[in-house]
Amino acid sequence: MADLNKITSDFAAMRKKIEKQIIICAGTGCVANGSLKVFDAFIKEAKESGINVIIKLKKEEISQESMPQESMTQGSKTLLSKSGCQGFCQMGPLVNILPAGILYNKVKPEDVKEILEKSIKNNEIVERLCYVDNGKICKGQDEIPFYTRQTRRVIKQCGVIDPESIEEYIADGGYKAAKKALTEMTDKEICDTVFASGLRGRGGGGFPTGKKWDLTRIQPKGKKYIICNGDEGDPGAFMDRSVMEGNPHCIIEGMIIAAKAIGADEGYVYVRTEYALAVERMKKAVADASKAGILGKNLFGSGCDFTLHVMEGAGAFVCGEETALIASIEGKRGMPSPKPPFPAQSGLWGKPTAINNVETLASIAMIINYGAEVFKEVGAPASPGTKTFALTGQVLNTGLIEVPMGSTLRQVVFDIAGGVTDDKGNVDNESFKAVQIGGPSGGCLTKEHLDLPLDFDSLRKVGAMVGSGGLVVMNKNTCIVKMAKFFMQFTQNESCGKCVLCREGTRQMLLMLEDISEGKANEETLELLEKLAKAVQIGSLCGLGKSAPNPVLSTLRYFRDEYEAHVKDKKCPAGECANLINFSISDKCIGCTLCTKKCPAGAISGTVKQKHAIDVSKCIKCGVCIDACKFGAVARG
């Protein structure tokens, strides 16, 4: 049996010796930006400058000389560790210095020496590595508007604690809620508490979690399952990935509580296979929890058993749908089946099953620990709590954010994300065009929705949905037809083919959108497109087909004039539809040859100091020449 108190006190004793901590973000974004090289540089430089650091190494990271696991040097006072995603992906690699609370961004290996000298040996700040907001140097998260304007609950510990250390999670108060639920609460009490908190499924549907659990709980006793849906397939969404990478134990804790609530003794975490790091961290967390006696038999002496498996998906968006996900765990094609029977009645292997999203399960421990009322303190009345959003596209600060439900788009895009950018990355709020929310199942929000509260019901009213929480900001150079075509291409690819209207309808809609963007369509096409979109909504079995037409319908509703420009005038106002635009070089060209060098297609010819020309047949219309030209000589039109 796991003794949480002992683990906590052991951990505290170990931590007592540490005065400072260096945390390096090892989320996917920062790793891509080279954070592991920064980590290695810290090890090397610390050795050379004689600073004793305790290094937390994990097996996959021992790339250089064989360092012992957690090498404890005599008298060392600085701990070097890695964390999950800290959210501020664009500014990575991120380095956090505690307890001073300094956040350095875009750190390179050559900056490491200075950080050690100034911030570790002394208590100084390397100002040039700090985030600058409107000319003001921000020392750390407490001063950066991107962070201060958020309400971080679910992702609070991502980026602080070491996701691969169960001891650290426990020392931070982890698994207390699981113990409480198992030893002090009845299954009904848990369901009631969660229901009272008003928590609604964060996967997009917004069904009350407490109710879902209760529906599973009241089924006859016997084998039941709990499944965590981590098959985050929405393009442009990565909050589930960040939680699985950054704080996997909080998901396990949520699942233990859910298992008790519904009476399950076995569970699955279904993770997208593309998320290699999330798969690895979830597997390690499950193995560690089993070893510590937090998973397995007779948990906390309660007599309850719970075994957890990690299953990798194999790349099918439709598996985000409950019944399809169940089919794929059973080793079948991931195709949805009609409801009822609901999974609560007959799910995995025909047994009652509850399926919850990652973020939903990550919210459970807090509700059990602090009660439903505390959870409800923030958020909208009918959608309490917070929601994480993946903020991407043409905004200054992209990354992972968490805000109270009901925050407005204006707060998110302008206050937290720092505003809309033009194609060169400069802030230009005038160029704001639209936000796509909820991925391929969601819809477009425009200027008129800037003050709309982001919650389940308000969004549904305007034809959009929270979905899993991807927010993609578009500026005026994004063609709305191309965007709709992109989503239709996605859903057409991902349609499982079971329902005729979804399978054939998405294909026909895609062909129509292609015609529109190639200038081959007329006004009738728009009418037909709208009609077919509505038919697909009605005639599809699962959420994928029902919501596939959303991007088309919502863009037709808010940007009809842009569609009409394509079909009537054969023009693409945003200048993105390749068939409706051409690139040319004007007399402003001084013959610097830069564009010739940059053109990946070799379509530009010309000699030095002579005006250059573009070979239209070779041009792939990528726009590199426009970005490269310092004289504004390349025109798109």
Added chain:
Amino acid sequence: MEASYSKFNRVCQILEENNYDKSKLIPILQAVQNEYRYLPEEILVFLASSLNISPARVYGVATFFAHFTLKPKGKHIIKVCDGTACHVKKSTGLIDAIKQKLGLKENEHTTKDMLFTLETVSCLGACGLAPVLLMDENVHGQMTPDKIVKVIDEVIKNEEKS
């Protein structure tokens, strides 16, 4: 002949690890693909008889999920993310540039010399760095058409050296 024996040996090992459990078909296929980089037809048939299910069922699952491939892939795999964020940041320009560079026609994904395979994926979850692509295991963020041409040149240069 010897080569194909060892081929099936490894498959048997994978089957044993999964207790010949037909519900574990997906993890089994994943393990087989890790081994061979694709799913050879004869192995699919072998799996079906070993698991006591029809080859159609195995084929059905293998063709349903995007992760599985029935065709051999090139030595280096370029996965261009075409998720929403990357798309907005012009990932199609990257795809066009790569196709041009590798001389791939409309429906071709693998170069004739089997050196490169070009794939698109719906989201790598690194949207903050859009547009993103994976060259084998390495993530390249904030890519541009001219930068990717350089990355490919680098790989070709290393190949020629070895």
